[in-house]
Every structure is written in C-alpha cells, then in structure tokens.
Amino acid sequence: MFALSAFCLSSLARPMEGLVKIGGKQGPILFTAQEMALGDTVQVQYPDPEGNPKCCLTAAVLKKIPVPDDEAVSDEPNDRPVRAYRIKINAKLEEGPFVGMAVIGPNLKVSAYGPNLHIMDGPVRMLMMTCLSTEGLHLFLSTAREMKGHLYMGLGYEVEQTCPDAIFGNR
Numbered sequence: 001m002f003a004l005s006a007f008c009l010s011s012l013a014r015p016m017e018g019l020v021k022i023g024g025k026q027g028p029i030l031f032t033a034q035e036m037a038l039g040d041t042v043q044v045q046y047p048d049p050e051g052n053p054k055c056c057l058t059a060a061v062l063k064k065i066p067v068p069d070d071e072a073v074s075d076e077p078n079d080r081p082v083r084a085y086r087i088k089i090n091a092k093l094e095e096g097p098f099v100g101m102a103v104i105g106p107n108l109k110v111s112a113y114g115p116n117l118h119i120m121d122g123p124v125r126m127l128m129m130t131c132l133s134t135e136g137l138h139l140f141l142s143t144a145r146e147m148k149g150h151l152y153m154g155l156g157y158e159v160e161q162t163c164p165d166a167i168f169g170n171r
Helices: 165-170
Strands: 007-009 016-022 029-032 041-047 053-065 072-075 083-089 098-104 109-113 116-121 124-132 136-142 147-154
Touching: 016 136, 016 147, 029 098, 029 147, 098 116, 098 124
Parallel strands: 007 098
Antiparallel strands: 007 041, 016 029, 016 098, 029 083, 041 053, 053 083, 072 147, 109 116, 116 124, 124 136, 136 147
C-alpha cells in the first residue's frame, strides 16, 4: 500500500495542507493549493525500511512543475488549482512508494498521534488526518469547529474504504 509522512514549511502565513509523493521518476513531489517559492525550507518525515513514517529531515522546494498527467489531485472544498513542486530531501530514502501529509506554515508545532497529526499554530489546535475512499486518498485539516482543508488524490484503482461515512458530511 503506502505510508504517511508529514511536512512543516517555514515561510507561509497560515497553515495549509498538502500531499507528498516519494518514489517515482521525478523524485519527491509536493502537491498543494498553496503557492510556494524556490528554496522554501521543509522539515519532512521519511519512510523507514518498512515504509513507516519517521521524523524529520530537511527538504527544500526546487521548482514548480506541471502536475503529472497520471496524478489526480484536487482541492475539494475550495476548488483551488493544485500545484506540484519538486522537492529535494537531504538524505537517502527508501525507494518504495510513499504518500503522505504536508503541513505548510511558519512556527507550527506538529506532533504525530497515531495515524493523525496534531498541529499547534499559536493557541489554535488543528488535526490532520488521512483516510481512503474506494478509489482515493483523502486528507482532512480541521479545527474543533470547522473543516479547513480537504485534498483528494485519486489512486486509479479500488481500495478498501477506511473513511467514516460521517466525515464527508463535514466538508
């Protein structure tokens, strides 16, 4: 299947969600609706030999690239265009497929809690989680009161659903 990872980016105004894909011809790619700049610094979890996420390595945005034709990534609640960025991670990584979460913003405190991420932006607490629908990966970013973001990545094949039905009513 695939494993999950987390990113923290240091130069943006508010927390944003993103997905990262490691293990392909183009190298690591960050997908987000956020406009990124060349050289933005990223702290990234990476896959261990079993494909489990570990924290953290430094990465940087190398360049904006066209979203690959074989990638179906969308910004569900806001319908903003999704951008793709080639990133450089300063370490040797396992070659297997690895898809994960990205937390983008300055001065954020991110901690893993099981498969979810808890994010502190000053006094604001957020939760980031992923789950599967029958054909894709969903990433949700929320506060206790509202859904802040929802990215979707189509996988191109059927998978067993892990998303609770109720979560889609909160978009």
